[in-house]
Amino acid sequence: MDSQQFREFGREAIDFLANYYDTIRDRDVLPSVQPGDIIKKLPKDAPEQPEPWQQIFQDYKDVVIPGITNWHSPQFHAYYPTGTSFASIIGGLLSDGIGIMGFTWIASPVCTELEVVSMDWLAKLLGLPEEFLNSHSGPGGGVLQGSASEAILVGLLAAKDKMIRRLKKQDPDLDEDLAKIKFVAYTSDHCNSAVEKAGVLGSMKMRLLESDINGRLRGKTLKKAMEEDKALGLIPCYVVCNLGTTGLCSFDAMDEIGPICRENNVWLHVDAAYAGSALICQEYRHLLNGIEYADSFDVNAHKWFLVNFDCSAMWVRDSYDLINAFDVQRVYLEDVDSEIKIPDYRHWQMPLGRRFRALKLWFVMKSYGAEGIRSYIRRHISLAQYFAKLMKADNRFIIEPEPSMGLVCFRLVQGDLLTKKLLENITKKKKLFMVRGSFRNQYIIRIVICSQLTNIEDVELSWNKIKNEANTLLENDAVHIKSQTITTIHGMENICVTEKSK
Known part of the structure; x- marks a missing residue:
């Protein structure tokens, strides 16, 4: 495909998508397919020769579109929103179009610096404490992960590493492997499945504690569980506080949970994947009561903030906790020295490669403005x-x-x-x-x-x-x-x- 064909195909694709949204009310929400129907429609082997874009696009319309669930239909009421907007789509297109990687500053300076600015903009819109800002003089800051699931796991792994470092200060001869199997994480029995999965992937026992009659995890329940585990020789290490559970959109008592975590030197991660976006509205800021105790906070901009997947905004109080956990050096990854505080985001996540996610978030915030997003959520x-x-x-x-x-x-x-x-x-x-x-x-x-x-x-x-x-x-x-x-x-x-x- 040359640049002229790219122009032609691109125009057709944009027209198709615009028409798709214009006519989405006329489409069934769920597709009329059975398991295996789509596989039967497709060849068993990849084509040997290149196919013209017109044929590819026709296959897209004949095979792909009939097999989608129309998430953006006004009659789609399942799960939670998945964000989209024309501003985000254009941001994603332009990000993919320049095809950059941002694992170090020099690899693409704007990939890092636009993320620094966008994450500070978003943190301020949500009313997060200054300590979570990249521009703050302290070690905190924000980073875009792929999903809330990633953020939960990143927090768990950082908490695990931080706890080992704390215990080794107390006992330089500590058997790290023996200590790690004693670590325990805690969350509500209404948590998302991703929280449980983080325990599996991070090799940490995850206790699902009984919530109250309104689906909220309370401080007294967490305190009792920690005391039970400490009596057994176990080590409380990580807590996930849910602000907007998946099933009921219930809110754990962060102001009760936070002091208990602080008292026990336990990492507190706040999972506000869906409901966190509502913090942009002043009337919901009370939901942040207790945020001063949080070590990390995450909200999916790709749920309710009009940004297409994937774009999960995670902030940490101390970025060195992530760097200490994930810093693996190679000569070819050496970056430039700078007197300005510029994060090396490859140490803030699990993968090395980084997509230019900030571009679509930036486009949405500029296109809608804070008031436009507030109006949408309200x-x-x-x-x-x-x-x-x-x-x-x-x-x-x-x-x-x-x-x-x-x-x-x-x-x-x-x-x-x-x-x-x-x-x-x-x-x-x-x-x-x-x-x-x-x-x-x-x-x-x-x-x-x-x-x-x-x-x-x-x-x-x-x-x-x-x-x-x-x-x-x-x-x-x-x-x-x-x-x-x-x-x-x-x-x-x-x-x-x-x-x-x-």
């Missing part, structure tokens, strides 16, 4: 509250727990079986997509405002689909119960006749 929350208002007027449904951010959890009064059947019936029609959850051991359905395109009419459409499906389900259930009752009565009559004839 609109999502308002739409979730509007949906809850519509549902609360129908006494066949129960909303619990209370709606949180852009999430509403609900169930049918009739219980788990019919609530599960309701979700199954809706999903089969592919017009509306939600996923299940659990609250106080009861089956619930989660509906999240995800698409940046969603408006009041879309929310009303989703509600009507849910309500109509419930009408059909409950009517059929009533007929079934009536039929069973009649059958039982007839059965009893037959028994009585038989008894009389005897």
Whole structure:
């Protein structure tokens, strides 16, 4: 493909994407494919000869598009949002277009320095403490990871290394291998699966502690668990505090958890993957109570901040904790000396290679402005509250727990079986997509405002689909119960006749 073909293909691709978003309401949320259907459509071997871009693009439209789940449909209400915006798409295109690597400053100076500035901008917008700023005189700063999962693991590995260094100061003859197997990490039983996985990957026992009736991990529960483990000769090492759990969007009591971590020299990582973006709105800043105890904090800009995946913003109070854990030197990676504080980001992450993620984040912040992003997040929350208002007027449904951010959890009064059947019936029609959850051991359905395109009419459409499906389900259930009752009565009559004839 030469530059002229690139221009032609690029124009076609941009036009296609613009039209895709313009017509997304006309598309089913879920694709009409079965497992293996796409594999059957594709050749078993790669082509020997180059194919024209027109053919490649046609295959994209014929094979790829029919197999996608339309995450940005206003009727997509599953999981949490995955960010996108035209500003971010252009930022990603231009980042990929120049094709740079940013593992050292000299490898691409702007890759490092734009990230330094963008992360400081974002930290200030979210109201994070000065200690987390790259521009602060201290050792803290921000870095873009690939995902919140990476940030959790990076924090765990840094905590592990820091604990070993602390213990070796106390006992220079410490057996490091023996000490490491005694390390314990803690989090809520409502945590994301990534937290558990970090324990597996980092070879650290991860205790999932029971949350309270509102899905929050409390300080007294953490303190009790640490005391139990210390009595067994184990060593508390790492805590993940969830600000917006995946299932319920519940918030752990960071102001209670923080002092316990500080008292026990335990690393406190704050996972605010989804809900952290709402901190840009002043009315949600109270959620940061206790942030002064955090060693690291992470929010997925690629969830609710209009930035395309992957772009996870992580800040640390002391970057030397990361550098000490991940610094592996090679002659060919020597960088320039500078009197200005410039981070060597390859030591702040697991991989060596670094994508120019900051460009799309920078484009979004410049394109929308802080007020535009605030308005977007507030609109999502308002739409979730509007949906809850519509549902609360129908006494066949129960909303619990209370709606949180852009999430509403609900169930049918009739219980788990019919609530599960309701979700199954809706999903089969592919017009509306939600996923299940659990609250106080009861089956619930989660509906999240995800698409940046969603408006009041879309929310009303989703509600009507849910309500109509419930009408059909409950009517059929009533007929079934009536039929069973009649059958039982007839059965009893037959028994009585038989008894009389005897």
